[in-house]
Amino acid sequence: MARPKKYRIVEYSLKPTVFKPNRKSSDQVELTIDELEAIRLADLEGMYQEDAAEIMGVSRQTFGRIVKSAHEKIADALVNIKEIRTGKDERCRNVKLMKCESCGKIWKVPENYEGNECPECHAKNVHILKIDN
Secondary structure (H helix, E strand, O other): OOOOOOOEEEOOOOOOOEEOOOOOOOOEEEEOHHHHHHHHHHHHOOOOHHHHHHHHOOOHHHHHHHHHHHHHHHHHHHHOOOEEEEOOOOOEEEEEEEEEOOOOOEEEEEOOOOOOOOOOOOOOOEEEEOOOO
16 A cells, blocks of 8 residues: 655645647646646756755655656647646645744745744744745
8 A cells, every 4th residue: 555645835826727839739738736836946946856845845755756747747748739737736735935024034834824923933023925926
């Protein structure tokens, strides 16, 4: 029996989307949310796999497998003229980043978190860090 998959932490949230080639195509590949997040961290942000894996809450080896899978799917879609679909993944948990202006601490909280106190210094001078979507 396989070990249950670990939840991945996703800071970048994208609604399900379809990228279509100019030519008509009935074939498609689907990028999961964790694959899209791994591509963002590794390729767009230029992060090292170890650092990106820590952000997503997975091992470096798992992060490497996620990125490899995403690269293969994207290459397949580009070379073989296929649609790229993004979808939801029940293994992912969306989070937002909070920052305390008093002590500078940055921490992750669930997307629906509504608290306004720093866990470090208990100041109320906190705000959500914006991630460009």
